[in-house]
Amino acid sequence: MKKISLPVYRSQPDRFEKLKTLGEESRYDVCLSSCAGGRAPDPRDPAHRWIYPAALPGGGIVPILKVLLSNACRNNCFYCPNRSANDRPRSSFQPEELASSFMALYRARRVHGLFLSSGIYDQPDRVMDDMVKTADILRRKYQYKNYLHLKILPGASPGAVGEVCRLASRVSLNLEAPNPERLAEIAPDKNFSEDLLKRMNWAAFLIKDGARARTQTTQFIVGASGESDREILTTTDDLYRSLHLHRAYFSAFQPLPHTPMENLPPASLVREHRLYQADWLLRFYHFRLDELSFQPGGNLSTEMDPKLAWARKHPEIFPIEVNRAEYEELIRIPGVGIRSAERIIQARRAQGFSDPDDLRKLRISLKRAAPYILVNGKTVKFQPSLFVEPEGVL
Numbered sequence: 358m359k360k361i362s363l364p365v366y367r368s369q370p371d372r373f374e375k376l377k378t379l380g381e382e383s384r385y386d387v388c389l390s391s392c393a394g395g396r397a398p399d400p401r402d403p404a405h406r407w408i409y410p411a412a413l414p415g416g417g418i419v420p421i422l423k424v425l426l427s428n429a430c431r432n433n434c435f436y437c438p439n440r441s442a443n444d445r446p447r448s449s450f451q452p453e454e455l456a457s458s459f460m461a462l463y464r465a466r467r468v469h470g471l472f473l474s475s476g477i478y479d480q481p482d483r484v485m486d487d488m489v490k491t492a493d494i495l496r497r498k499y500q501y502k503n504y505l506h507l508k509i510l511p512g513a514s515p516g517a518v519g520e521v522c523r524l525a526s527r528v529s530l531n532l533e534a535p536n537p538e539r540l541a542e543i544a545p546d547k548n549f550s551e552d553l554l555k556r557m558n559w560a561a562f563l564i565k566d567g568a569r570a571r572t573q574t575t576q577f578i579v580g581a582s583g584e585s586d587r588e589i590l591t592t593t594d595d596l597y598r599s600l601h602l603h604r605a606y607f608s609a610f611q612p613l614p615h616t617p618m619e620n621l622p623p624a625s626l627v628r629e630h631r632l633y634q635a636d637w638l639l640r641f642y643h644f645r646l647d648e649l650s651f652q653p654g655g656n657l658s659t660e661m662d663p664k665l666a667w668a669r670k671h672p673e674i675f676p677i678e679v680n681r682a683e684y685e686e687l688i689r690i691p692g693v694g695i696r697s698a699e700r701i702i703q704a705r706r707a708q709g710f711s712d713p714d715d716l717r718k719l720r721i722s723l724k725r726a727a728p729y730i731l732v733n734g735k736t737v738k739f740q741p742s743l744f745v746e747p748e749g750v751l
């Protein structure tokens with residue numbers, strides 16, 4: 358990504374300062390894993406602290422400006438430094454000011470999209486009205502047609518949700534916790550069913566009905582409310598099936614200074630990673646939630662990925678003969694992903710596999726797959742490498 362050209366703002370230092378403040382504060386609302394490949398912005402570059410690579414709904418990755426309309430908030434979420442009880446400088450954009458600031462970056466080709474969220478400095482609809490005005494200025498006055506991600510605020514009215522879905526490319530509303538009891542532990546001002554889930558339902562209906570917004574996402578803070586992975590994945594699975602949620606993001610809790618949770622331990626990044634792996638199994642590998650293995654406390658194992666854990670629990674299914682296995686069987690083999698399964702099926706149409714090396718040529722990880730496959734009726738002997746291979750997604 359190119360470095361931001363600060364001269365874009367040389368004539369408007371106040372505006373640059375505001376963008377810097379409200380862009381940096383948006384990181385508290387950030388799920389870094391939503392950035393392509395988990396790449397975080399470069400913290401050494403001040404401007405890049407608020408520009409993120411993001412995956413677009415239709416595919417492709419572009420740098421986007423992620424910014425708050427305001428960091429003032431009347432709520433008191435325990436994990437958030439922008440909570441009202443925190444005595445800190447507050448800053449806000451006017452809609453035209455933010456729209457023109459974004460357009461300056463966009464025209465300078467520094468960003469290709471905008472992700473706009475906000476603290477709730479007034480009634481939710483009053484704040485959403487300012488967000489909608491910003492989006493409307495971009496769409497109508499500046500004829501901006503590219504990626505625009507708008508956050509739906511908790512408690513927004515059906516009309517406000519409708520306006521956001523009319524203008525945005527993607528919308529999101531962060532649940533943060535998997536159920537009402539857990540949310541009450543960390544965000545006492547928000548009602549899980551009324552303020553959040555009901556709004557997500559409205560957005561899902563509008564998206565299905567052909568709104569401009571094509572997808573809806575949400576985020577959970579992992580490890581903030583004492584919740585288990587089972588609780589998070591149960592809610593996630595339910596959202597995929599009932600609301601056709603595009604995807605859920607999982608963000609390991611990090612205690613932030615000047616919050617009531619600042620002395621709590623951070624959540625493990627391995628735990629976050631395992632949740633993403635389990636989520637992939639649900640979304641792309643046709644796993645059912647009840648096929649995932651949870652430990653007695655309800656968490657996934659941090660020691661092994663959930664697909665390997667499933668394979669070890671089902672010795673009756675393995676080894677699988679790669680020359681005859683159906684696609685659905687192939688994607689259950691540890692080390693064989695979606696692309697690998699497709700490559701296997703395509704390659705064997707021309708000629709069956711007679712040797713494990715045939716699979717190596719297809720870039721199949723024999724280190725992981727060997728105990729679970731047969732090649733032409735023979736088990737595969739695998740000589741571990743002296744070099745440690747990084748663990749793949751699946």
Ligand code: SF4
Nearest residue numbers: 430432434437440476
């Ligand atoms: S609603 Fe909660 S998380 Fe959002 S800005 Fe306000 S205090 Fe922070």
